[in-house]
Amino acid sequence: xxxxxxxxxSTTAAAQQAQPFQGLPKYHFVGGNIDEPTVPAxxxxxxxxxxxxxxxxxxxxxxxxxxxxxxLPLREEICAILDRRAxxxxxxxxxxxxxxxLQAMDLVNKALLNPGDVVLLEEANYMGAIKKLRALxxxxxxxxxxxxxxxxxxxxxxxxxxxxxxxxxxxxYTIPTIQNPTGSVLPEDRRRQMLALAKKYDVPIFEDxxxxxxxxxxxxxxxxxxxxxxxxxxxxxxxxxTIAPALRMGFLVAPWPLMGHILPLKTDAGSGALEQMALxxxxxxxxxxxxxxxxxxxxxxxDTLCAALDEHFGAAASYDRPVxxxxxxxxLPETVDTDRLYEAALKHGIEINQGSQWTVEGEKHRHRMRLxxxxxxxxxxxxxxxxxxxxxxEEFGLPTRSGNVARG
Amino acid sequence: xxxxxxxxxSTTAAAQQAQPFQGLPKYHFVGGNIDEPTVPAxxxxxxxxxxxxxxxxxxxxxxxxxxxxxxLPLREEICAILDRRAxxxxxxxxxxxxxxxLQAMDLVNKALLNPGDVVLLEEANYMGAIKKLRALxxxxxxxxxxxxxxxxxxxxxxxxxxxxxxxxxxxxYTIPTIQNPTGSVLPEDRRRQMLALAKKYDVPIFEDxxxxxxxxxxxxxxxxxxxxxxxxxxxxxxxxxTIAPALRMGFLVAPWPLMGHILPLKTDAGSGALEQMALxxxxxxxxxxxxxxxxxxxxxxxDTLCAALDEHFGAAASYDRPVxxxxxxxxLPETVDTDRLYEAALKHGIEINQGSQWTVEGEKHRHRMRLxxxxxxxxxxxxxxxxxxxxxxEEFGLPTRSGNVARG
Numbered sequence: 182x183x184x185x186x187x188x189x190x191s192t193t194a195a196a197q198q199a200q201p202f203q204g205l206p207k208y209h210f211v212g213g214n215i216d217e218p219t220v221p222a223x224x225x226x227x228x229x230x231x232x233x234x235x236x237x238x239x240x241x242x243x244x245x246x247x248x249x250x251x252x253l254p255l256r257e258e259i260c261a262i263l264d265r266r267a268x269x270x271x272x273x274x275x276x277x278x279x280x281x282x283l284q285a286m287d288l289v290n291k292a293l294l295n296p297g298d299v300v301l302l303e304e305a306n307y308m309g310a311i312k313k314l315r316a317l318x319x320x321x322x323x324x325x326x327x328x329x330x331x332x333x334x335x336x337x338x339x340x341x342x343x344x345x346x347x348x349x350x351x352x353x354y355t356i357p358t359i360q361n362p363t364g365s366v367l368p369e370d371r372r373r374q375m376l377a378l379a380k381k382y383d384v385p386i387f388e389d390x391x392x393x394x395x396x397x398x399x400x401x402x403x404x405x406x407x408x409x410x411x412x413x414x415x416x417x418x419x420x421x422x423t424i425a426p427a428l429r430m431g432f433l434v435a436p437w438p439l440m441g442h443i444l445p446l447k448t449d450a451g452s453g454a455l456e457q458m459a460l461x462x463x464x465x466x467x468x469x470x471x472x473x474x475x476x477x478x479x480x481x482x483x484d485t486l487c488a489a490l491d492e493h494f495g496a497a498a499s500y501d502r503p504v505x506x507x508x509x510x511x512x513l514p515e516t517v518d519t520d521r522l523y524e525a526a527l528k529h530g531i532e533i534n535q536g537s538q539w540t541v542e543g544e545k546h547r548h549r550m551r552l553x554x555x556x557x558x559x560x561x562x563x564x565x566x567x568x569x570x571x572x573x574x575e576e577f578g579l580p581t582r583s584g585n586v587a588r589g
Numbered sequence: 590x591x592x593x594x595x596x597x598x599s600t601t602a603a604a605q606q607a608q609p610f611q612g613l614p615k616y617h618f619v620g621g622n623i624d625e626p627t628v629p630a631x632x633x634x635x636x637x638x639x640x641x642x643x644x645x646x647x648x649x650x651x652x653x654x655x656x657x658x659x660x661l662p663l664r665e666e667i668c669a670i671l672d673r674r675a676x677x678x679x680x681x682x683x684x685x686x687x688x689x690x691l692q693a694m695d696l697v698n699k700a701l702l703n704p705g706d707v708v709l710l711e712e713a714n715y716m717g718a719i720k721k722l723r724a725l726x727x728x729x730x731x732x733x734x735x736x737x738x739x740x741x742x743x744x745x746x747x748x749x750x751x752x753x754x755x756x757x758x759x760x761x762y763t764i765p766t767i768q769n770p771t772g773s774v775l776p777e778d779r780r781r782q783m784l785a786l787a788k789k790y791d792v793p794i795f796e797d798x799x800x801x802x803x804x805x806x807x808x809x810x811x812x813x814x815x816x817x818x819x820x821x822x823x824x825x826x827x828x829x830x831t832i833a834p835a836l837r838m839g840f841l842v843a844p845w846p847l848m849g850h851i852l853p854l855k856t857d858a859g860s861g862a863l864e865q866m867a868l869x870x871x872x873x874x875x876x877x878x879x880x881x882x883x884x885x886x887x888x889x890x891x892d893t894l895c896a897a898l899d900e901h902f903g904a905a906a907s908y909d910r911p912v913x914x915x916x917x918x919x920x921l922p923e924t925v926d927t928d929r930l931y932e933a934a935l936k937h938g939i940e941i942n943q944g945s946q947w948t949v950e951g952e953k954h955r956h957r958m959r960l961x962x963x964x965x966x967x968x969x970x971x972x973x974x975x976x977x978x979x980x981x982x983e984e985f986g987l988p989t990r991s992g993n994v995a996r997g
Contacts, residue, residue: 184821186701186847189759189793194700196853197846201682202656214650222645229863230638237630240833242622242964248610274609280688280857287856292602293594313856351597385597413592425648427862438605439594445604448695448721449688453861454835455637556650 193316208531208565213426213507214556216482219475220425224467229459240454249444251278251432252457258464259418259432265469267393268403269416271434277443280452282391282431285417286313289387289433291446293351294319301339301384302354303331305510305546307361308538310354310389322350323541328501330360330367333374340382352385352415358393358401359506362539362551366504369402376409386414391431394423394472396505397480412436420460422507422555423472430456479507479555482562486554489566494573497580507555510539512548517577519550526572531565601724616939616973621834621915622964624890627883628833632875637867648862657852659686659840660865666872667826667840673877675801676811677824679842685851688860690799690839693825694721697795697841699854701759702727709747709792710762711739713918713954715769716946718762718797730758731949736909738768738775741782748790760793760823766809767800767914770947770959774912777810784817794822799839802831802880804913805888820844828868830915830963831880838864887915890962890970897974902981905988915963918947920956925985927958934980939973 239245247253256273263269279285286309294300296318302310304323314321322343325335336353343350353375357367367375379386388405406414419431429452435443483503490498490511499512513519519535526533536549554562570580574588581588647653655661664681671677687693694717702708704726710718712731722729730751733743744761751758761783765775775783787794796813814822827839837860843851891911898906898919907920921927927943934941944957962970978988982996989996 183844184793184819186793186844186850189701190850191699191701191703194850194854196850198657198849198852200849201845202652202658204654204656205650212651217646217649220646220649222641222648225645225863226638226641229641230634233630233634233637237633237833238625238628240630240835241625241628242613243620243829243834244610245835246612248612249606250610280860284857291599293597293599295599309856385592385594411592421651425645425862426651427648427653427859429857429859429861436591436594437609441606441608442594442598442602442604444606446602448717449692449837451835451837452688453837453864454833455633455863455867456861459863 206527206530206532208561208568209556210552210554210565211532211534212553212556213421214553215422215426215507216478216555219478221463221471225459225463228462229455232458232462233455236458243450245454249447249451250274250276250440251452252454252461255457255461258461262464262468263404263418263434267390267401268407269434270407275434275436275440277433277435277440277447278452278457279431279433279447280449281421281429282389282417282419283309284447284452285431285433286310286389288443288446289415289417290314290317292439292443299343299348299350300352300354301336301350302541303356303360304542305363305540307356307389308534311541319351321541326360326363326365328365330357330365330371331355331375333371333378336375337378340378340384344382350384352387353379354387354389355405356389356392357405358390359395361392362508362510362534364501364503364506364508364510366396366401369408372402372405372408375405376413379413380411388414388416390416391419392422392506393418395476395479395507397476397483398504399473399476406434415439423468423475424460428456428460429453430460479505482554482559483509485559485562486552486566489563493567493570493583494580495582508551508553511550511552513550513573514579515548517573517579518547520547521576522550522573525576526569529568529572531569531572533569614935614938614940616969616976617964618960618962618973619940619942620961620964621829622961623830623834623915624886624963627886629871629879633867633871636870637863640866640870641863644866651858653862657855657859658682658684658848659860660862660869663865663869666869670872670876671812671826671842675798675809676815677842678815683842683844683848685841685843685848685855686860686865687839687841687855688857689829689837690797690825690827691717692855692860693839693841694718694797696851696854697823697825698722698725700847700851707751707756707758708760708762709744709758710949711764711768712950713771713948715764715797716942719949727759729949734768734771734773736773738765738773738779739763739783741779741786744783745786748786748792752790758792760795761787762795762797763813764797764800765813766798767803769800770916770918770942772909772911772914772916772918774804774809777816780810780813780816783813784821787821788819796822796824798824799827800830800914801826803884803887803915805884805891806912807881807884814842823847831876831883832868836864836868837861838868887913887963890967891917893967893970894960894962894974897971900992901975901978902988903990916959916961919958919960921958921981922987923956925981925987926955928955929984930958930981933984934977937976937980939977939980941977
């Protein structure tokens with residue numbers, strides 16, 4: 182008889198994965214996966230082999246010779262990239278290499294949040310961010326978005342409402358550049374207004390800039406961190422969306438001494454050395470050109486997804502045309518419930534993100550969905566959207582036309 | 590003015606690293622660092638380059654094609670190694686690749702422990718294990734050791750005492766093979782007794798086998814997991830001590846469905862792909878020979894440390910001669926306080942582990958210390974121990990002789 186671990190589980194272990202991984206569905210429109218052919222496998226292979234031959238023996242020590250914040254040459258290169266691309270001026274002592282930006286987020290949450298705390302964030306948001314807050318007993322407090330990102334009138338109203346209640350939020354969590362899932366890019370004037378509001382109400386800002394390299398035009402506003410002269414902004418980024426998600430290389434930028442409080446919470450004795458060494462060797466002189474080459478490919482995928490939606494959903498699907506990133510936030514008629522659509526579509530090998538999970542007030546957004554276009558080839562995008570429209574029609578009688586042909 | 594994050598810290602962020610990493614002291618007798626020349630840098634470089642050229646594009650997906658438990662070829666190889674070396678029969682579906690065994694420990698703790706819980710463990714123990722339990726508000730309940738490891742009479746007494754109080758411990762945490770810090774190897778009959786006691790008192794066992802490959806004789810008893818026919822044993826291991834600690838490649842073995850509860854708690858979307866692919870390519874056909882070559886080198890280091898202690902501390906230092914591993918547990922006269930010795934030695938570039946931190950009841954063991962010998966070259970071991978004896982004499986008037994020469 183098998184031992185009954187269920188009687189021993191902690192209160193945090195309620196969630197359960199029902200069975201081992203069964204493979205990805207064919208039409209995989211979820212998650213931050215990228216286009217596989219764009220992973221610079223040969224260049225990474227060459228870089229990692231070279232650096233390990235030269236410096237690999239240092240792996241005999243935890244942290245090599247760089248200490249718990251991560252391989253120093255990589256931190257230096259991250260600083261150079263942030264300077265060049267985001268307008269940020271940070272020393273390597275303020276950078277921590279993490280196992281993806283998800284670990285950075287976990288560390289910031291652990292350092293700052295107690296149960297009962299409140300965090301302000303965009304009303305539609307990365308599902309993982311909302312889940313992580315709730316798992317900690319923290320209340321995510323939604324702030325309205327428009328096509329340019331988080332609204333400053335709504336942010337001030339939220340801060341003032343909380344102040345009137347005597348509640349000080351622990352931080353403002355924001356994805357200003359290619360907001361997830363809406364894809365907006367917050368203009369510089371709103372970034373400055375956010376800093377002014379954060380100062381007025383005395384709250385820190387946690388800027389998640391994970392998609393910021395993927396603005397199709399190649400130009401982006403400076404990071405909020407770059408505009409901050411008070412060390413009020415904590416920042417995270419990643420190489421998952423530009424190099425490869427499975428590398429698990431993200432980073433956190435935080436002022437010392439906050440960094441001094443975060444380091445003891447990183448209890449895994451460092452993130453992988455091979456990944457750190459490979460990136461430190463690969464990135465210099467190559468990163469910008471690699472990203473520049475990605476952008477038109479992503480633009481083409483975005484265009485393909487939009488065209489497929491226009492063709493197969495017509496007026497039933499509305500969205501803001503993406504200016505960057507790898508996802509599209511789609512609004513369907515209110516009679517469509519994307520939780521039901523998710524289940525039905527999955528039976529046909531199509532996976533979508535439900536609006537209920539990508540918003541703080543999920544019930545209000547059950548007619549929305551997020552579609553990721555970074556991973557699938559163009560034909561798969563076209564086929565998948567056509568099939569999704571079929572499933573949607575079967576379930577909800579919508580969309581009523583496919584192209585110029587009436588359904589049903 | 591710099592923003593005052595101190596007002597925003599969570600209750601878990603109390604600890605603070607005072608300043609960025611300043612480098613390691615010369616006589617570095619702490620931590621799980623290994624001998625740098627033994628890291629198989631060239632072979633790893635070749636393996637990782639080959640596998641990334643062939644399969645690197647799969648890194649465009651989180652988890653590649655293997656799902657959240659880790660790269661399947663690595664999990665299969667881990668199963669083969671556990672079968673061959675530890676007598677364990679586990680399928681890849683019961684293996685989770687982790688960022689070092691520390692993450693495995695964090696995940697098991699998170700899955701099973703609530704504040705107020707009790708965990709049984711060897712009275713002298715890995716400092717990190719004790720710290721992690723206390724950070725979770727869990728009481729570590731010490732069980733006496735002898736030269737063969739955890740004592741079964743003491744374990745039964747502890748289980749019965751707790752049962753009388755109506756307390757069921759959440760698990761028995763044990764390092765049976767090359768116990769940390771005492772270096773003992775638990776005989777097979779005690780392993781079977783531990784399983785019988787665990788069954789009698791209905792508790793799981795968490796077997797930490799991180800050093801088990803390093804028995805100098807090359808033979809070890811079967812893992813407790815291997816003797817368990819009830820899926821009662823959770824198991825973790827690592828390649829930190831055999832390949833390289835900076836690799837951050839450990840693993841957890843747990844029966845499904847416990848694994849199904851643990852996976853949602855691994856919130857970093859996987860450990861590094863390069864390291865997983867590199868090990869999966871490097872290990873087959875090479876691992877056993879690599880470990881076999883390490884053993885005589887470690888034995889020589891252990892012998893060198895013992896000889897240096899005998900020469901410079903004489904009768905003032907007692908220890909059990911190591912049969913494996915990379916550390917020695919040293920008992921000094923009761924007048925020596927290794928917390929003070931630690932501070933004094935550090936000023937001379939010597940770092941040791943204090944007995945107070947490597948035991949559950951720290952106050953009782955302030956005259957003990959752990960000395961790690963895996964990292965330092967032989968000359969550094971000899972020099973460091975001689976200098977440590979000088980510092981100890983200055984602070985405590987002991988040891989009174991160095992070699993055949995009286996001090997003072």
